[in-house]
Amino acid sequence: MNRVLITGAAGFLGSHLCDRFIKEGFYVIGMDNFITGDLKNLGHLENHPNFEFIEHDVTEFIQIEGELDYILHFASPASPIDYLKIPIQTLKVGSLGTHNLLGLAKAKNARIIIASTSEVYGDPLVHPQSEDYYGNVNTIGPRGVYDEAKRFQESITMAYHRFHGLETRIVRIFNTYGPRMRLNDGRVIPAFMGQALRGEDLTVFGDGSQTRSFCYVDDQVEGIYRLLFSDYAYPVNIGNPHEISIRDFAEEIIKLTNTNQKVIYKTLPVDDPLQRQPDITLAKKLLHWEPKVNREQGMKWTFDYFKTLSEEELFKSEH
Ligand code: NAD
Numbered sequence: 649m650n651r652v653l654i655t656g657a658a659g660f661l662g663s664h665l666c667d668r669f670i671k672e673g674f675y676v677i678g679m680d681n682f683i684t685g686d687l688k689n690l691g692h693l694e695n696h697p698n699f700e701f702i703e704h705d706v707t708e709f710i711q712i713e714g715e716l717d718y719i720l721h722f723a724s725p726a727s728p729i730d731y732l733k734i735p736i737q738t739l740k741v742g743s744l745g746t747h748n749l750l751g752l753a754k755a756k757n758a759r760i761i762i763a764s765t766s767e768v769y770g771d772p773l774v775h776p777q778s779e780d781y782y783g784n785v786n787t788i789g790p791r792g793v794y795d796e797a798k799r800f801q802e803s804i805t806m807a808y809h810r811f812h813g814l815e816t817r818i819v820r821i822f823n824t825y826g827p828r829m830r831l832n833d834g835r836v837i838p839a840f841m842g843q844a845l846r847g848e849d850l851t852v853f854g855d856g857s858q859t860r861s862f863c864y865v866d867d868q869v870e871g872i873y874r875l876l877f878s879d880y881a882y883p884v885n886i887g888n889p890h891e892i893s894i895r896d897f898a899e900e901i902i903k904l905t906n907t908n909q910k911v912i913y914k915t916l917p918v919d920d921p922l923q924r925q926p927d928i929t930l931a932k933k934l935l936h937w938e939p940k941v942n943r944e945q946g947m948k949w950t951f952d953y954f955k956t957l958s959e960e961e962l963f964k965s966e967h
């Protein structure tokens with residue numbers, strides 16, 4: 649049985665990846681320090697014979713008994729308010745954490761995929777963004793801690809590939825959503841859905857003309873899975889190119905949730921990218937992958953999940 653280590657396993661994407669690899673017949677070791685994740689996301693795997701969990705901060709030396717065939721490095725704060733709140737940990741997990749995992753991959757002779765992001769393109773001057781665009785990042789802005797950590801992560805991964813001949817893969821993930829997102833992580837989908845469920849007005853930042861392109865989690869996991877088993881070591885965008893402005897998106901959520909809330913406008917965060925849309929030509933050609941779930945369906949499944957949360961979870965606010 650092939651053995652895979654998944655970091656960030658108690659988070660949104662990590663927990664879905666654990667499910668997928670278990671389903672495919674792997675032995676899965678999940679690792680997380682719960683800085684933004686929650687063990688509840690893995691509750692259903694607690695007694696699974698092919699799953700074990702290790703609580704560990706990946707910025708500290710990582711020791712794993714036995715063999716490893718694959719590593720998926722997904723540990724990192726991922727939402728703007730998370731990485732603004734814990735900027736140093738964000739820089740450390742992308743740099744020191746990635747270094748530790750690359751070292752582990754080398755020691756175990758394992759293939760590693762690292763979770764990069766559309767944020768490496770910063771506030772892009774090219775639209776849609778293809779992998780050959782170098783990006784437009786403000787290194788010293790508040791978002792720089794995340795963007796630069798991820799850019800460093802890509803560089804050190806390519807260095808291990810070139811210098812040590814390590815089998816590496818880099819996925820550039822564009823805004824992905826679905827069940828198990830943290831209601832109060834500040835990202836726009838949980839924010840709007842939480843507001844709708846609590847009967848609050850929906851907070852659009854800026855004038856809402858900025859755009860995003862949202863990918864359902866199952867499509868994202870499929871793209872990551874195919875990339876890991878491809879033979880391509882350079883970055884690949886995985887996301888859904890269907891772009892929408894945040895203002896129109898708020899209206900869509902009001903319709904979906906069948907609520908009477910209004911949209912209210914708040915200050916746009918510093919360096920908030922104006923436009924974002926993945927060019928997925930490469931993923932289509934290389935992986936024969938494209939997203940299958942449209943936003944209407946994906947948002948409905950996501951809202952169904954948020955509706956199952958308790959009143960306590962709904963009204964609990966860390967931020
Ligand atoms: P998440 O916050 O739900 O999950 C991240 C997990 O990593 C959490 O469980 C957290 O506790 C864990 N973690 C953070 N630092 C750690 C450390 N030092 N040691 C061990 N565990 C640590 O976020 P997510 O949306 O699931 O994102 C997962 C990965 O995908 C991240 O690397 C993120 O940058 C990347 N990504 C996500 C998106 C998206 O739209 N969801 C987009 C681009 C990139």
Ligand code: UDP
Nearest residue numbers: 728834835836837839851852853858894920
């Ligand atoms: N956003 C918003 N209201 C909110 C939360 C976010 O208008 O309550 C906007 C945010 O300014 C950004 C977009 O929605 O333009 C997506 O934000 P998110 O934090 O989900 O992801 P990212 O900016 O990293 O793409």
